[in-house]
Amino acid sequence: MDIATIVGMALGSGLIVTSICLGGFEKLRYFGDLPSVLIVIGGAIASVLVAYPLRAVLQSIKYGMIAIFHKEYSAQATIEQIVSLAETARREGLLALENRMEEINDPFLASGVRMAVDGMSPEVVEAIMNTEIDAVNARHNYGRSVIANYGKYAPAFGMIGTLVGLVLMLAKLDPATIGSGMAVALLTTLYGAIASNLFLLPMADKLGFVNDFELQVMEITLKGVVAIQAGENPRVIRQKLMTYIPPSDRPSEEEEGGA
Amino acid sequence: MDIATIVGMALGSGLIVTSICLGGFEKLRYFGDLPSVLIVIGGAIASVLVAYPLRAVLQSIKYGMIAIFHKEYSAQATIEQIVSLAETARREGLLALENRMEEINDPFLASGVRMAVDGMSPEVVEAIMNTEIDAVNARHNYGRSVIANYGKYAPAFGMIGTLVGLVLMLAKLDPATIGSGMAVALLTTLYGAIASNLFLLPMADKLGFVNDFELQVMEITLKGVVAIQAGENPRVIRQKLMTYIPPSDRPSEEEEGGA
Amino acid sequence: MDIATIVGMALGSGLIVTSICLGGFEKLRYFGDLPSVLIVIGGAIASVLVAYPLRAVLQSIKYGMIAIFHKEYSAQATIEQIVSLAETARREGLLALENRMEEINDPFLASGVRMAVDGMSPEVVEAIMNTEIDAVNARHNYGRSVIANYGKYAPAFGMIGTLVGLVLMLAKLDPATIGSGMAVALLTTLYGAIASNLFLLPMADKLGFVNDFELQVMEITLKGVVAIQAGENPRVIRQKLMTYIPPSDRPSEEEEGGA
Amino acid sequence: MDIATIVGMALGSGLIVTSICLGGFEKLRYFGDLPSVLIVIGGAIASVLVAYPLRAVLQSIKYGMIAIFHKEYSAQATIEQIVSLAETARREGLLALENRMEEINDPFLASGVRMAVDGMSPEVVEAIMNTEIDAVNARHNYGRSVIANYGKYAPAFGMIGTLVGLVLMLAKLDPATIGSGMAVALLTTLYGAIASNLFLLPMADKLGFVNDFELQVMEITLKGVVAIQAGENPRVIRQKLMTYIPPSDRPSEEEEGGA
């Protein structure tokens, strides 16, 4: 998935650069203007600083990195591990899961199984796991909204930069420089549009999908732990958990009806 | 229904081409510009790649094809088949449906009847069928949102392309080419507006209707299987399921009140 | 109510025509351009064809007619008839309503009373009538959304037409025709704005009100039939149903508090 | 509160007029153009006529007057009166409220107490009062949406007027009048922007607040009548009803935590 994010950014940037260079590479110099970059990027950061708690802004880079390099969540593997744990629990009792704790890598599954082994009541286990799911969801939405706000304020500062440039140009109309003056003025609008539409808004969307995947796996884990605790048949557990996976992702996928 | 989609696309494209050619066919050459096409289409794909998981983007073509060539769902035919199955079940018992399995083409109805024949409890059958409905709905909404996002980013890259063109034109104001420069610059905005308003956004809407139709038939199927399992009277089943069909679509439709 | 719709359309059109003719009637000729009309109207139809099932588009004219010539629904008259039926039922029994069936014009009320006379259980009667209300609501919302989509795509094709005109004009900048070229190019934007803001979007709103009125009367009818079946006191029924009518519409309306 | 509405309108209008007159009072004449006023105001009325039932449009003036001269609702005074009534009811019985009916000015409170005195069951009293609250709420929202729609269509007709003016000006480009032509064309956009942003949209918001205040007092009245009927302790009633008043509005308000 990371590949899609990076490929998209590279493709979009490449297309824009190519379309500029069609008439010769020297055209690129019309499009580089450091002050314009600073006013768009810096202005967006400034507005997000006003809008968000300091910590959220400090973690912006981290949120961006997650959008690009996020972990892949495998619902399939999670289900297999839960079914395997359910078989052990059914054959040897819940306490036997104690011996399999170290092979569980996912901390959320581990904490759920730990609580089951410790004999906490199913209602409490479910409540605690649900709270954790809510907290993860809230945290992810936070990160997504920070990136989305950069994407909202970047074009605004693009327009502010263009207005500043237009006023400077108009204040003393010099026929000799009117063209280049307007060209430079438009650069901030261009930068704001690219930053927002190619990078920030799509990254915010991707963070939403990363969140959806992680939450789905957590949901499956929660249902699995509850089922293990209830001593359900491993085969029934697998069947039940598989319904969370879209049919097209299931191992023995077949073509379906109309869509 | 497919016809409407294709007719609409042909009608809209034809109108635009005709309006261009009114002053002579040679005018068309002002409107063909490969780099402009690439920046709008390629840019929209790039942003969707950043926004969506790779798999969603790879299936874009498939989503588009569904909007154009989707299967017709007949609620009427589904109801007839369910009523016929209900008659068999009431006359000869649920197990007698075993012999009619092969005449059921709709895999969703078939799996529901299979579960009923296998003696699964009604609650479980309903739960499993509901999960399948939710999964189909989620999958369809996914496809629709991908197409809708192409429709959102295409005009954005149209504007980016126009800004690039304007900067190039303004950087060295040449009275001889200022007109054609701006004309070319505006082409990307034009392409983005056409791609979004004639193709992408309406196709996303159509995918929504296809989804609504399929879900409605699945809903009817679910209610029908539950009713068969409960041994309800086939006539009552038909009456109940017919309420899902808008009055104007029912066989013996009559003109109604004020609307 | 029809009057408001037609008066509004005539008033708006008249104002626009008058404002054009202020400097002389011959100015009107600058504003008639058949290709521009075709691209706006035809383009909007094309996009709606892509977006909606064919049947919805074929019924567009019907939806528009409803917005203009819709039936008036009288909640007051419906309540009087229900109360009268309730008196008969209470005096002579539910079956006595059989003799009054032919005086009921509203098919929805008739079908409700018919079911009550036939001895169907109150829950079933309520469920069937609710399903009918939902179906009418869905059908109306469908029509409203078709008209609203014309109103959304008309200005989009207005912009597309203007862009086409601008490109044509800019491709060969001819000082002699630049003014008239831009004037013609702007016409599609003007047409789109008028079609959307004076006709289509307000008509979609009006369809919403027509729907609200019809649903309110249906809701009153449903509650009335249920109350008749329960053998409630006609005076109590009237009091209960009157609460659905806004105080300002009630027969003995008095001026109220602050608003 | 009325004062804020009028002060705001005067302040905004004054600022605009002042900014025009800075270079001399004779500049004002550039900004008066009756046809432009007519197309913006008349066009907005035309679109609202198409969108709304005739009655709603006829009451537009009334809705506007409410936004400006609405009654002040005092939750505090209502609570005091309810507590006083509760004391009478507790000391001398519900029937003793009969003697205090004439001192109740608020018709909503009066009708509630009347129903309690008449011995109607608490559930019925609560249901009837809730229905009245819903009706008042629906009526207010109606008025607010009419004003909001004027605010939505006024700028649209501002743009339509400007497009008409531009086409007229461009149709025969006369260097001598191009400036004044565009100036007049822009006036409708200016009128639309002022009508919408200084008058119509804020008035719609204010109608929302008037509604909120009235509904809050009605809600308090409802809870109070129910509590009186239940024979609750007047002191407890006061305490309960006071929770509806924001702490900052309570008689013995103290500065609070962080906000």
Add this chain to the structure above:
Amino acid sequence: MDIATIVGMALGSGLIVTSICLGGFEKLRYFGDLPSVLIVIGGAIASVLVAYPLRAVLQSIKYGMIAIFHKEYSAQATIEQIVSLAETARREGLLALENRMEEINDPFLASGVRMAVDGMSPEVVEAIMNTEIDAVNARHNYGRSVIANYGKYAPAFGMIGTLVGLVLMLAKLDPATIGSGMAVALLTTLYGAIASNLFLLPMADKLGFVNDFELQVMEITLKGVVAIQAGENPRVIRQKLMTYIPPSDRPSEEEEGGA
């Protein structure tokens, strides 16, 4: 957190000023225009006066100050204090909390504990505390919406100011001053964009976060008081309340899964 707000405002303003001064400090004089400032700020205030009750407008400064200098809420400290109170209550009984009342600074916690000590039933305590939470939430949302409306009307008056300036400039096209006329006209749009995007809209967002933090602490306080009253184990209380704190904020935070 205050620091982020002020740093953001300073950073954004600094960037804009710097980008203006790049070509020489004397350029700044093109950007100072008192009438333009007045029309944007004054116009936004005028519209908010029309839209809001007078009191809300009078408290605008206070709302702005909260966005900048709001108190920090520490969920951690609140939990520690609640756990400590729970230990006392469990060891020495609820009444022993009487002696610890004076060490509770948070008035919301104090009032909750006071009610518990006074022997009010848990349901009543929870209801009263919930009402207070709702009231605080409503008050905060009010303040936030006032600031957000300034942010909505400031750019509208920016556009109105620019239109006024354009009409003045166009009314008598003077080639000598057309540039500076347009420059001044654009200033109001620039002011409106800066006021809205750098100050008002982000401040409204920050008020939302301040509200979220305060409500979260109040929610924790409510759950804590209820748990103390129920005589729950202090350790269990801490565990339960800690779930309200995002894992990343908890004392012994560890790096987590994929996000």
